[in-house]
Amino acid sequence: MQGVVVGIDIGGTFTDLCAIEGERVRRAKVPTTPDDVIRGVMQGLELLGAEAGFTLVAGSTVATNTLLERTGARVGFIATEGFSDLLQIGRQNRPDLYALHVRRPAALVGAADCFSVRERLDADGHVLVPLDDAAVATALEDIRTRGIESVAICLLFSYLNPTHEQRIAELAAELGLASCCSSTLLPEFREFERASTTVVNAYVAPRTSDYLRSLDRASRQAGARDIRVMLSNGGQTSPLDAAREPVRTILAGPAGGAIAAARAAGLLGMRRVLTYDMGGTSTDVAQCDGEVAVTSEAVLAGWPIRVPQLAIHTVGQGGGSIAALDSGGMLSVGPRSAGAVPGPACYGVGTEATVTDANVVLGRIVPERFLGGRLPLSPQRSSEAVGRIARSMGCSLELAADAIVTVANAGMEHALRVVSAHRGVDPADYWLVSFGGAGGLHAAALAGSLRMAGVIVPPDPGILSATGMILADVVKDVSRTLPRSSRGGIDLELIRREFGRLMDAAAEAVFRDGFDLDDTVCHRLVDLRYVGQSYELTVPVESLTDEARLTAPFHRAHAARYGACEEQAAVEAVTLRVRAVVETPKPMPPELPPAQGTPPRAIGRTGTASVYARESLLAGHELRGPCLIVEDHATTWLPPDWKCTVERLGHLRIVAG
Structure with a gap:
């Protein structure tokens, strides 16, 4: 990829864009438009001012949302004779061992849409029973008349011999039916996981294909020369390949952030880090020992997805996560989110208290600098929303806001333990690389609770996932x-x-x-x-x-x-x-001028904390908490008894003491 490269990360709350051409970097963050995400992308490109001829690398959440919201295609499932109930039976295990009333994930394919055909291979791929073309034709005709949009084909041992699946796909194509073969998508053993992955792919494919076509058309009208799509494995691919196997894009957004965080750590000579991406809707964390590990054992919405993807753990705590009291008076935060619409109360539309509102009440967000001043915030509305929680709890406004932040931190701390202590590594041996629009507000507290070495906040943390799209290799x-x-x-x-x-x-x-x-x-x-x-x-x-x-x-x-x-x-x-x-080109961030003894200059105060503009900080500057470091797309909170050193490449190195 040559010339200007634009990375786009479409989140649940904001759409982030980063354009890099040599050492020139431009950034933009706009609210996501849930009714039509392409509209938000076009608004971002206009704000970015990208010239014609750029390459676009996009992270798509369409496949993820399609699965989570159950808005995918009607799928027909074809299995070996006697195995049409494979999806319903699964592994016959309980998702929660001690739950008295087990809730299994809603089926993606109804029992009436599951079919079987006469054929059989042995465990080495040899044909025991030839494929019955007449039975296949009958099943496919039934599928066509039912109005099924997409067909998932998963036969026993087809990963060793794909000829029967390929023949069914040929016959389906003759009837104008789209199909997906497990032997092509995932030629590996474990029948249920292979079937589940194939069904998910077929389920999300039509909507993802429509999205990619719309993105391609709109982006080229905006001047894009080439379009690339981010994958869950940390790589990028063509829109054609992504449309063919959209299940490989399901965790693409978080993958971009993890890649950029690992590179940020590498530039500082750090190998052992935990990446921490707190956005508006959720938080994504990963362990990195030089590079982020790859796994094939993810589960989303209750369905196993066995394609390679970065080992990222996600929890439902973000800036827009809603705080509420349950029937027993216990405070909870997330996973329900205010999203971009209506958004936190301080945005002026929503009325429910969120983590962002709690931070506004605590004076940790400067309204004038939020989103570069383009999204006015209302501290009064935040106080009203958090105040309702405070009255229900019988405490002060500030104590309720602090409780919301504490509960959110507990959920994110647990997530960090899942990718460290639960895997046999001590978080005390790791640094926390914090990014996302809300990450810097909570990073020091999390690192302190886990007794980590400290926190690294890369340059432009609020759009780092979009930067990661640009850094991603072709994989x-x-x-x-x-x-x-x-x-x-x-x-x-x-x-x-x-x-x-x-x-x-x-x-x-x-x-x-x-x-x-x-x-x-x-x-x-x-x-x-x-x-x-x-x-x-x-x-x-x-x-x-x-x-x-x-x-x-x-x-x-x-x-x-x-x-x-x-x-x-x-x-x-x-x-x-x-x-x-x-490998794709990896541009180096520009070096900051040295401070040379010039002290950092605060631009204001909020409560007891000084406020510093990050763009005014120079290499070698040292700050002590309590203080806020503000920039257009993120804010970093430095609590009392913490100190920050500005590194040569613009990273903030934060440690206790």
């Missing part, structure tokens, strides 16, 4: 589960042969996307487990010359995850993976 993930007959040990010859096929598939995907294979780096990974185990660990392939060198990373990973390993025990290879990466 293609391909995988394949090995035949059952190869289990029980390591077959190096088979593994070498299958890796060769996967490398060819990854190269083809890169070439199809318009990139040079000479610029591509392929990383080989393998899912290994001890013979007799049910779950695997994904580790890099260091060598395929002998078994010991292949399994050595697995033993180390097992010891790190579970505290023990058995180096003499038999290990088996389950799934092979290849990640093809084409």
Whole structure:
């Protein structure tokens, strides 16, 4: 990508834009327009003033919202004869072990829309029963007459032999039916997870395709030369590939922020950080040891999604999260959010108290600087909304506001523990990289509660996720589960042969996307487990010359995850993976002029706290709390007994003491 590159992150409350051309950076933040998100994007591009010929990299929440709001297509599901109830049966486990009344996620496919066809493969992919074309034709005709929009095809062991699924897709196309084959989307074992991922893809595909077409049309009218789409795995791809497999975009927005946060830490020579992105609707956190880990074990709205994605944990606490008292008088914050419409009470429309309103009452948001002064805030409305909570609690206005912030912090602190302590690492060994429009208001309190090393606030934290879209590489993930007959040990010859096929598939995907294979780096990974185990660990392939060198990373990973390993025990290879990466240019942030003894100058006060404009701070400046550091798209709160040092590249380094 050359020239101007524009990254766009469409959040639940705000749409963030960042344009980079060499060392020139432009930023914009506009309210998201839920009724038509493209309208908000166009408003942002106009505010940004992007010249014709730019490249657009967009993070889409359309697939996510389609699944969460249950507004997707009517899907038909085709399975092997005798397995049409696969989606209803699932894993037969309880989502909450101790719940007396279990609430399972609402079905994406009704039982009447699940079909089966006569065919059967064995566990090595050999045909036991040929596909019955007549039965397929009958099922597809029934699907067509029912008005079903999209067909998900998932047959037993098709990941080893896709011919039957491909034939069904051919017959569906002849009838004008859109379809998705599990053997193409996810050629891996575990039938229910593969079926679930395929159904989710089929469910969100029509609406995502419509959105991408609208984005492409509107962006090109605004002067875009090329359009790219952010993926959940931290990479980017073409709109065509994203429309074909939209399930890979479901966590794209948070992925952009995690990538940018990891790079910010790397510029300071830090490898061990927890990324913390607090926006208007939710908070996203991740562990980073040099880079953010990738997982294939996500669950959204109760449905497993097995495609590779950055290991990001999300909770429903954001600036717009609504505070309320339950029937027992207990204060809760989130996950219900005021969003962009009506927004927090201080925006002038909403009436319910939010975390943003609590921060306004506490004097931690300067109304004149909010969104660069383009969105007037009403402290009076915040006081009225929080005041209703205070009266119900029987306490003062300030105490109620502080309680709202404390409860929100508790939820976010737990999220940070999930990605650190729950995975066997001590948060005290990590720095917190804080961003998002609301992150800086809570970061010091969270780092203090977790006894972390300190906080890093990168430049332009309020639009960092949009910056991450620009920094994202082109990434293609391909995988394949090995035949059952190869289990029980390591077959190096088979593994070498299958890796060769996967490398060819990854190269083809890169070439199809318009990139040079000479610029591509392929990383080989393998899912290994001890013979007799049910779950695997994904580790890099260091060598395929002998078994010991292949399994050595697995033993180390097992010891790190579970505290023990058995180096003499038999290990088996389950799934092979290849990640093809084409690096994109990574512009360096400009250096700040040195302070040279000039003290920082406050631009005002709020209560007992001094207020500093971040754009006036120079490299080497030191600030002590209590104070606020304000900028157009974010605010950083420095509590008493905390200090901040401005780094050469503009990062804020915040520590206790």
